[in-house]
Amino acid sequence: MTTSTTTELVIQAESDIVAARRTVREAAVRLGFGITDVTRIVTAASELARNIFKYAGEGVMRWRYLEAGGRSGIEIQFVDHGPGIEDVNRALEEGYSTGGGLGMGLPGARRLMDELDIQSTVGQGTTVTLRKWRRS
Amino acid sequence: MDHMISVVKVRQVLMVTMPPDPDDTTVTALQEKVLGAMERYSAKGVVLDISAVETFDSFFARTVSETAQMVTLMGGRTVIAGMRPAVAVTATQIGLTLGNIETALTTERALDLAAAEPARRKVR
Ligand SMILES: Nc1ncnc2c1ncn2[C@@H]1O[C@H](COP(=O)(O)OP(=O)(O)O)[C@@H](O)[C@H]1O
Numbered sequence: 001m002t003t004s005t006t007t008e009l010v011i012q013a014e015s016d017i018v019a020a021r022r023t024v025r026e027a028a029v030r031l032g033f034g035i036t037d038v039t040r041i042v043t044a045a046s047e048l049a050r051n052i053f054k055y056a057g058e059g060v061m062r063w064r065y066l067e068a069g070g071r072s073g074i075e076i077q078f079v080d081h082g083p084g085i086e087d088v089n090r091a092l093e094e095g096y097s098t099g100g101g102l103g104m105g106l107p108g109a110r111r112l113m114d115e116l117d118i119q120s121t122v123g124q125g126t127t128v129t130l131r132k133w134r135r136s
Numbered sequence: 137m138d139h140m141i142s143v144v145k146v147r148q149v150l151m152v153t154m155p156p157d158p159d160d161t162t163v164t165a166l167q168e169k170v171l172g173a174m175e176r177y178s179a180k181g182v183v184l185d186i187s188a189v190e191t192f193d194s195f196f197a198r199t200v201s202e203t204a205q206m207v208t209l210m211g212g213r214t215v216i217a218g219m220r221p222a223v224a225v226t227a228t229q230i231g232l233t234l235g236n237i238e239t240a241l242t243t244e245r246a247l248d249l250a251a252a253e254p255a256r257r258k259v260r
């Protein structure tokens with residue numbers, strides 16, 4: 001798999017959620033995703049950027065283009081050193097929220113993307129990786 | 137301003153227009169603006185025009201459905217107008233249901249719906 005250079009955006013203020021959406025939209029459009037996929041990718045990114053701001057206070061979003069087996073796609077990673085998630089499977093359940101939210105962010109992002117991976121350690125932080133491949 | 141919610145009274149209905157990419161503070165302000173205007177103008181209902189909105193995530197959805205519930209408690213009707221197809225597909229895929237809020241393709245049609253008498257009225 002070949003990859004492009006990684007680009008990074010710091011998330012530490014509410015306005016950075018908007019910045020994350022704009023960055024991801026621009027990247028997905030440039031890669032040639034159609035409007036529905038662009039909307040799916042941006043919506044997933046919005047959920048994860050908000051989770052960083054809300055649960056960890058700060059973190060970074062990194063994104064890069066992917067190229068594998070004749071396919072191209074986008075990878076977006078959300079990294080924080082916040083409290084971590086105690087039970088990742090539970091957090092992926094619809095309606096589970098410790099923050100008074102709808103609890104649809106993680107399960108929603110999983111459905112909107114092709115791949116969603118969560119690495120989390122309590123007391124150390126959380127890394128969520130999203131991938132979406134272009135349908136050719 | 138481009139990034140602000142606008143509220144205009146049309147007939148007996150509040151036309152509320154969301155900007156394309158509102159931050160969370162702007163989304164949160166929706167509730168207060170709508171409820172305040174409902175009271176001030178004794179409006180019959182609310183049309184929420186989201187035709188410019190490009191991203192409708194769970195935070196946005198929650199605020200919209202809570203606001204609609206409160207409008208119902210105030211005896212009004214809420215109709216969402218102009219949801220973009222890509223936004224509708226995405227919201228459905230996430231499983232974001234907007235409860236019993238009515239939707240319309242155009243603001244014109246939404247105004248008619250919102251101005252109509254509520255289907256059920258409380259009888260004292
Ligand atoms: N970056 C994170 N750090 C710590 N906990 C998180 C993080 N992201 C999500 N969580 C946990 O997972 C739960 C579910 O997240 P999500 O599906 O986005 O729903 P919501 O944000 O509405 O609660 C959150 O309530 C929180 O407990």
Ligand SMILES: [Mg+2]
Pocket residue numbers: 047050051101104105106
């Ligand atoms: Mg969330």
